[in-house]
Amino acid sequence: MTLLIRTPQTQPQHGTLSPLLILSALLVLLQGCTSITIDEYHAREHQSITAGEHVVVLGRRHSNDYETEPELIECIGDILDDDNEVITVIPEKQFVDALYPWFEPRTAPMRVKDMGRLLTREDVAETIRSYHIRYIIWVDGNTETTSSSGSIGCSIGAGGAGCFGFGTWDKESDYEAAIWDYQHLENIGQISADASGTSYMPAVVVPIPLIARVQRNTCEAMGLQLRSFLNPTEKAL
């Protein structure tokens, strides 16, 4: 049985609004939003995690022209791990180092059945068992700047210095997380996240960056979705 849940989310950026600077306040209000769409696919109807079972979040690094950012993997891990007593996340570097060289870009299992082959090595199986791993989450994708326009010029003179102009750029995130049940060696679902956001930088003497935190917001949305995926009872509470 398969379930497909489409959850469009729009997460506005939060900025600091200074009561003394009306202009800044207006600019903050105009700050670009990040629009995020989450797709969730369940290959199995029921899954759960119990205390004592651990999760590891790993980035895919095999593509030629991009690399899943380590800080995104860390961010997702932090969100999964925070404020709950059920999900414990093993840091990516700790796990990959302990299993070196079996989870390097050249050697990492691409499919669940490759994982089965890898586990025929007793030393590898024993090391993974020692971490009490229940779920392995593979995250693939990246965030990139898709377009930019405008220009800002700065000058310095005897009377002082200043910048004038306007710049804007768009960023897009595209990530997919595959969730493997290590105990049953099966792919139990996928969560994908598409996000986009526009950042602005007006400069009237001083440049004021209004940054759309596309990658950070995608991480938060994916992390929370993964939490409810792995621990549906938390959502009910």
Place this chain on the structure above:
Amino acid sequence: MTMKSVTKVVLLGLLSLLWGCTNNMKVTGTFPKPLIASLPQPVGIIYDNDFRNYVYTETSDDRGKWIIDAGAAQVDLFNTVIPELFDYVEELTAIPSADTPANVKLVLYPKIIDFQYSVPRETKFTIYEVWLKYNLSVYDAQGAMVADWILTAYGKTPTAFMQTDEDAMNAAIMVALRDLGANLSIGTRRVPEIRAWLERNTPNDPSLKAVQPIQSTDVKAPTVMSPKSAQKTPAPNGSIPIHTAQHQE
């Protein structure tokens, strides 16, 4: 302050600014021990001065100026991986010969033969990339060549906010060296010539049965020869043991 001193200060300032335009770095980091079964063979390893003190200097006028000191890092990688791959490892100073054989069964002699990189401003991708190519010559205790293995490694790292060019390049080189370590850890038993030698000399090692040999173009046909340097160089005296590991299988 005299005029001469002022000129000196200005010149030094200009020089330091020019030096600031050069990406001058030493590769730093640590490597994990590989999770592999060791082979029950004592081996020697030779790090010559070119390998130990390897520095890549960009000479192209069309590229940014890079000076990358990778010698210590690559020696560190070999010193981490090889003692896990073989039961006993000691450092030698020269290739043995029939007249001056080594006290070990195999001698490894790594050489770096190519180092390439690309940075985001050249490729328009937001990643730093590094390619490494090594030649690992393997000799027996009498200095006869067993295998001449070409190993390649690749590493990349994405750009990150507030990360310097040097930090990003360091991360990409570390990934490439880890890749080299993975290739060494898993590939050594699969090189046909090394595998054949091991099967002759370690017939009952179960770890050899667990892997299939590679048919790689990376492996050059072995030539039985003793380099001239080996005939001239006396046997290594006072060689340095690196590590002793217990055979796990």
